[in-house]
Amino acid sequence: MYFSKKNNFYHGIMFHHFHDDKLHKSSQGSINKDNFYNIIKFIGKKNILDANIFFEKLKDNKLKDNEVCFTFDDAIKSQIDVALPVLEDLKIKSFFFIYTSLFEGKPDYLEVYRHFRMNYFNSVNEFYNYFYKVLDKDLKLFFQNNYQKIKAFKIKNPFYSIEDIKFRFVRNFFLTNDQYEKVMLSMFKEKKINPNSLIKQILFEKKDILTLDNLGHLIGLHSHEHNTFFEKLNFDQQKNSYEKCLSILSNILSKPKNEIKCMSHPCGSYNDDTLEILKDLGVELGFKHLMTVEPEKGMKKINNSFLEIAREDHTNIIKKII
Ligand SMILES: [Zn+2]
Known part of the structure; x- marks a missing residue:
């Protein structure tokens, strides 16, 4: 029940x-077609x-x-390849x-990095260890200072392991985006993989959006650049992000902007500014x-x-x- x-x-x-x-290997939190059918049965069609x-x-x-x-x-490709046939x-x-930066040749590398850490290592913990080695920083104090927050995060998000959460804290709070990217790119280099070559396999193309719309x-x-901490952006940055997302999607779909009326907050991150901006854009859900x-x-x-x-x-x- x-x-x-x-x-x-x-x-x-x-x-x-x-x-x-x-194409799509099992990874943290992923489910297959049978799991998906079971979830639907469990909830009740x-x-x-x-x-x-x-x-x-x-x-x-x-x-x-x-x-x-x-x-x-x-806009994850496995949704089209695995989930869509079940939905249909x-x-x-x-x-x-x-999120739309993807269609300007600037995908959120979060997914590419995720694919990398789930597919090119024996386990995700092996990836974390390798990451910390390349990063080469003493993190003891950082983890000590964030002990309570890490614990609270685990309670809110029980599907993450403590190692997952610690890694996310280092990525999101200890490092700047540029520093994180630098570490990741040097790991790609060591494994001799070009991150851009993975994108088509991992993320939507424009035609996938049209397929979904037609069905x-x-x-x-979902914002333009999928910023992990959207609420940290100022009013104008947030406004630009949603305006851009709306105009790119309306272009792809050849639909007027006021026909796109729903959204989800990237990483659940928003504040009062976000809500005001979305209301002004005519978003209703x-x-x-x-x-x-x-x-x-x-x-x-x-x-x-x-x-x-x-x-x-x-x-x-x-x-x-x-
Ligand atoms: Zn998201």
Whole structure:
């Protein structure tokens, strides 16, 4: 039984990575086609609304507590190759949230790096060790100072191991983007891999967006450059990012901008500025990353506003099934 006292409110189910026996290797948090079918069965097909129905019911204030929808973030190719055939088989129309720097030849290397660390090492911990070796910095004090925060993060995001979280803290807080990139690129070099050669295999092409749109799935915004800490950007930077994302998607889809009305917050990161910008752009539905109320964001209740709809991560659901 999927629904319990803890999740008895309408929300989205958040999917990221899928694997198969061919192009897409199994990686942290990824699921295969059979897992996906099982998740759908576990939630109950009748409780999963098509994206456009979920959207309409939200606007009309008619969503029931046991109604969910499916959402896919980050324009990850395995969603097209593995998840889409299942969605089409069961006729479930979903949301796909796309960041757009990808289509300007500047993909978020986060995915390329992820692919690298999951595919070119025997284990992810082997990657972490190699990374720390190349970085060559004393991190003892940093980990000590962040002990409480790391613990709190683990409670909020139980699907990450402590090693995963420590790595993310080093990447996000200890290093600047440039420093992180430098370490990663020297690792690529040592393994003799060109990161750009991996992109087509890992991320959407424009034609994938058109395919989804033609099939009746809903395409939405996910910012332009997928900044991990979007809320740290100032008002104008945030505004530029969403305006750019909107205009690129409307171009690809050959649709007026006011037909794109949904979004998800990259890495669940937003603040009051973000919400104001999105409202001004005519966005009418936004998803966050967590199933909890985040008082630090000014939230007073779950599904606090139409731009703060809760989502459950698929990795948490799969754990309940297995
Ligand atoms: Zn994302």
